[in-house]
Amino acid sequence: MSSPEKKVILTCAQPTGQLHLGNYFGALRNWASMIDDYECFFGIVDQHAITLPYVPAELRQATYRNLALYIACGLDPSKCHLFCQSHIIGHTELAWVLGCLCPIGQLERMTQFKDKSQREDSGFIGAGLLNYPVLMAADILLYNADRVPVGEDQKQHVELCRDLAIKFNNTYSETFRVPEVYIPKTGARIKSLQDPLKKMSKSDANQSGCVYLLDSPKTIRKKIRSAVTDSGSEVRAGKDKPGITNLLTIFSSATGRSVEDLEKQFEGSQYGPFKDAVADAVINALEPIQAKYEEIHNDKAYLDSVFKQGAEVAQKRAYKMISKVYRKAGFAPRT
Structure with a gap:
């Protein structure tokens, strides 16, 4: 299924809450239209989902639910790579290397960090929320993606990813492609039915x-x-x-x-x-x-097979990149 001549698309979503009309009309439907022209990696980023308080059993259930919805929305597992972030060795490893190159002030200025930390009722803000954009950069650079389809609210994070790719390349040597931010023009921006000045959101109190x-x-x-x-x-x-x-x-x-x-x-x-x-x-x-x-959401064996199939391709690509990064960073080779 791998097509070296095709450009690589990577985009991911957290398995928090349920997917809604805005997710489908603004993102998933566009993703489905790309699978014939690009080599596509679509990730369910469960490690991102633990930056705020959560219930483990609900996270696990939501991960399978989102995979079933991805497939139901047209992401054919025979034409693209559907994977779970925590199944792949390399995301958090690369995030550590990139984090050592990332100025903490740049993370503190991230709009989403400021918004989410101000909204957090418990008063507890974990370092994971601050480091979220570095892990997102690792998600992208681990696969050497050419393009990253995102909404406007994630554009700042992809710009940080580009900065870190350039900084790593300049510090060590040319390693990463600098990915393009890709905001599909056909992606409809669906607003809340109760407050049409805000985007439709699963975290909406109403x-x-x-x-x-x-x-x-x-x-x-x-x-x-x-x-x-x-x-x-x-x-x-x-x-x-x-x-x-x-x-x-x-x-x-x-x-x-x-x-x-x-x-x-x-x-x-x-x-x-x-x-x-x-x-x-x-x-x-x-x-x-x-x-x-x-038809498929209760077939755990099938969903596990999709995750396994996607992980095999994703892991092969991830190992290749993390091996190169470790060598450039000066780590002694594993024997």
Whole structure:
């Protein structure tokens, strides 16, 4: 399956919470469109997920659930490499080497570190949260990825990865490719149904604002019907109508129709019938994903085989890179 002539794409997601519409329309669907043109490594980064308080049994369950959803969303294991971060030797080893090159002040200025540390209710901030971007850089550089598809909120982390790749290359010798930040233009930015000025998020305190990929049709319809709208009754997109704009974006993403076309269809319509139509479109879009998920999510033997298959390819590439890094860094060879 390995294609040396293809450029390497790597992108990962944490197995925290459930995947939602924003994850699918903004990321997963784009990932699926890349697997024929690139050699793709899609990781479930469970080691990142322990930087904040968590329940071990829930993390394990979420890791399998996310793998099943990845496959259900079109990430065919025969065409790409699906792996679990903790299954691969090399991520944390490379993170240590890169961490020794990374100024601590640069980590303290990271937007996500500042935001998450300020929101942490327990008052405890572990070093893992601070070092998160270094481990992310190791995730990318371990596979010598050419491109890293990310959302805008992760762009700063990939820029740090690029800085560390350049610094390592300059300190020791040319070793890493400097990866490109790749933000797909077709990735829809789905906002919260309850606060359309914020992105849809599984960590939102108001779960009515988030439509999960495994929500029942009844739940989806209830959430969309209760979505915040704007003054007036006109169904159109605009900065002055963030609620309706978000629903139009969701409708467009679910159907493939343009926002302009949908505006014309619902010209003169009330918000109620429009919301029902949005709900129908989302339910229809998620139906095949939910069906595939139901088919495979309880088949642990199958999911373990997918992880094993992905790990075999990922580990081979990781060993090659970490061996090169250790040699450049001056470590004595293992005998």
